[in-house]
Amino acid sequence: MSGDSEDTQTAEETSEIQDTVISPEKAEEAKLKARYPNLGNKPGGSDLLRKRLQKGQKYFDSGDYNMAKAKIKNKQLPTAAPEKTEITGDHIPTPQDLPQRKPSLVASKLAG
Amino acid sequence: THTHSHPHTHTLTHTRSHTDIISTVEFNYSGELLATGDKGGRVVIFQHEQESKNRPHLRGEYNVYSTFQSHEPEFDYLKSLEIEEKINKIRWLPQQNAAHFLLSTNDKTIKLWKISERDKRAEGYNLKDEDGRLRDPFRITSLRVPVLMPMDLMVEASPRRIFANAHTYHINSISVNSDHETYLSADDLRINLWHLEITDRSFNIVDIKPANMEELTEVITAAECHPHQCNVFVYSSSKGTIRLCDMRAAALCDRHSKFFEEPEDPSSRSFFSEIISSISDVKFSHSGRYMMTRDYLSVKVWDLNMENRPVETYQVHEYLRSKLCSLYENDCIFDKFECCWNGGDSAIMTGSYNNFFRMFDRNTRRDITLEASRESSKPRATLKPRKVSTGGKRKKDEISVDSLDFNKKILHTAWHPKDNVIAVAATNNLYIFQDKIN
Numbered sequence: 001m002s003g004d005s006e007d008t009q010t011a012e013e014t015s016e017i018q019d020t021v022i023s024p025e026k027a028e029e030a031k032l033k034a035r036y037p038n039l040g041n042k043p044g045g046s047d048l049l050r051k052r053l054q055k056g057q058k059y060f061d062s063g064d065y066n067m068a069k070a071k072i073k074n075k076q077l078p079t080a081a082p083e084k085t086e087i088t089g090d091h092i093p094t095p096q097d098l099p100q101r102k103p104s105l106v107a108s109k110l111a112g
Numbered sequence: 113t114h115t116h117s118h119p120h121t122h123t124l125t126h127t128r129s130h131t132d133i134i135s136t137v138e139f140n141y142s143g144e145l146l147a148t149g150d151k152g153g154r155v156v157i158f159q160h161e162q163e164s165k166n167r168p169h170l171r172g173e174y175n176v177y178s179t180f181q182s183h184e185p186e187f188d189y190l191k192s193l194e195i196e197e198k199i200n201k202i203r204w205l206p207q208q209n210a211a212h213f214l215l216s217t218n219d220k221t222i223k224l225w226k227i228s229e230r231d232k233r234a235e236g237y238n239l240k241d242e243d244g245r246l247r248d249p250f251r252i253t254s255l256r257v258p259v260l261m262p263m264d265l266m267v268e269a270s271p272r273r274i275f276a277n278a279h280t281y282h283i284n285s286i287s288v289n290s291d292h293e294t295y296l297s298a299d300d301l302r303i304n305l306w307h308l309e310i311t312d313r314s315f316n317i318v319d320i321k322p323a324n325m326e327e328l329t330e331v332i333t334a335a336e337c338h339p340h341q342c343n344v345f346v347y348s349s350s351k352g353t354i355r356l357c358d359m360r361a362a363a364l365c366d367r368h369s370k371f372f373e374e375p376e377d378p379s380s381r382s383f384f385s386e387i388i389s390s391i392s393d394v395k396f397s398h399s400g401r402y403m404m405t406r407d408y409l410s411v412k413v414w415d416l417n418m419e420n421r422p423v424e425t426y427q428v429h430e431y432l433r434s435k436l437c438s439l440y441e442n443d444c445i446f447d448k449f450e451c452c453w454n455g456g457d458s459a460i461m462t463g464s465y466n467n468f469f470r471m472f473d474r475n476t477r478r479d480i481t482l483e484a485s486r487e488s489s490k491p492r493a494t495l496k497p498r499k500v501s502t503g504g505k506r507k508k509d510e511i512s513v514d515s516l517d518f519n520k521k522i523l524h525t526a527w528h529p530k531d532n533v534i535a536v537a538a539t540n541n542l543y544i545f546q547d548k549i550n
Contacts, residue, residue: 028436029382049330053301
């Protein structure tokens with residue numbers, strides 16, 4: 001009945017309010033989970049730590065780079081102006097356009 | 113309300129700009145020298161000048177004594193790893209002769225530098241003239257004894273030892289042992305013991321790397337040697353724990369002698385709990401009886417004889433607890449603040465945001481918030497205490513939490529070993545404050 005469901009809602013609301021009043025930390029946690037629903041439950045776990053241990057890692061494959069350079073020499077002209085932001089497929093980044101990778105954790109947070 | 117009776121009234125004496133962000137600050141044992149390291153791999157050493165006769169009420173200033181490039185950026189081709197030249201830590205050796213020695217480290221390599229003065233040079237060589245050109249030997253008809261003549265003071269820095277290739281992970285701490293012969297270096301998973309004379313070998317004394325990296329749950333965040341007991345050291349973790357180890361017990365100190373952890377109320381646990389409990393710095397008191405740890409929101413003082421809880425807890429910026437979500441998003445929650453003791457262990461200091469830093473008097477329990485910035489401090493002026501307003505009503509001189517600049521972080525501070533002089537690094541500026549002498 002409508003009476004029952006109202007009671008349940010009130011009870012839930014009350015406990016939510018109590019949580020917010022008791023712990024600002026838990027309120028912040030709720031905010032974070034609302035923004036990133038895929039966020040895993042163990043934040044201090046190996047994902048976060050392994051990201052920290054990988055600081056400074058650059059993903060540049062010299063083999064791919066040299067092969068692409070050889071290909072371009074044969075073709076004389078690239079077929080399209082390479083976009084600096086695109087680092088997939090036939091466009092091989094040069095050491096100069098490799099973006100400076102900030103060890104930000106945003107990507108892994110969203111990946112969850 | 114604070115200015116007159118408060119014990120810490122400071123006069124700004126000095127600022128210097130680094131071209132790069134300052135990454136470490138350290139006084140030497142006498143306090144005569146102050147070393148800073150920066151993100152560009154440079155070390156700048158300041159020296160305390162003698163008190164000036166004209167202004168005896170002020171202590172002397174600190175002026176640049178020596179500057180040198182300690183580390184260069186490197187690339188490890190085998191691991192595709194870029195190695196930053198940023199100086200993570202500088203630690204001085206106790207002075208044994210006229211020269212000064214310090215250890216500086218980046219993520220991978222530790223170097224021992226000798227800083228020496230030259231204020232004389234020999235003149236009147238027989239085989240070469242004053243320009244250094246070789247004299248025609250057939251023109252030399254008499255011998256003379258070269259004479260030492262005074263010259264303008266030259267301060268030279270030379271690398272005496274390079275301690276390399278001992279760390280797979282990133283070095284976060286170095287600490288000179290009280291035996292003055294050995295020192296330890298710590299990375300995320302391992303701690304090594306070195307002899308200052310030997311560069312091709314180091315002993316691994318702690319290894320917390322799990323067999324399977326998927327099982328990794330905690331990393332080493334800081335380590336320090338005990339100031340008097342050369343067999344004792346501590347290391348802190350990302351889970352908020354501290355382990356004290358005794359090197360007499362075993363060669364490999366994987367098993368701790370003491371384990372310090374504050375019990376946590378399980379009902380208050382949140383997503384952020386572990387992250388904010390991560391200890392960013394651990395420092396023994398000068399007495400060796402206590403140690404201090406810094407986590408994201410607080411500073412804790414521990415009695416080495418009591419493992420189950422700290423004896424004192426000081427809130428640095430509790431108002432940030434209700435901002436943890438955005439601090440996580442902008443990565444500020446991972447900022448590593450340092451902390452330090454004064455010479456007498458009666459006060460402690462640590463940094464915060466908005467170029468604020470905090471000092472706590474352990475005896476009176478009074479605390480103060482000060483700001484290190486050009487705008488808020490004029491040379492020779494007394495610093496005004498600052499206050500962050502947390503409630504609804506903001507008083508006139510207060511700043512609201514939402515107005516704080518989280519890019520202006522004070523991560524590195526140092527306290528003179530004897531006097532009330534402090535060094536505060538605010539991004540790329542160094543501030544030196546001292547007590548007014550009445």
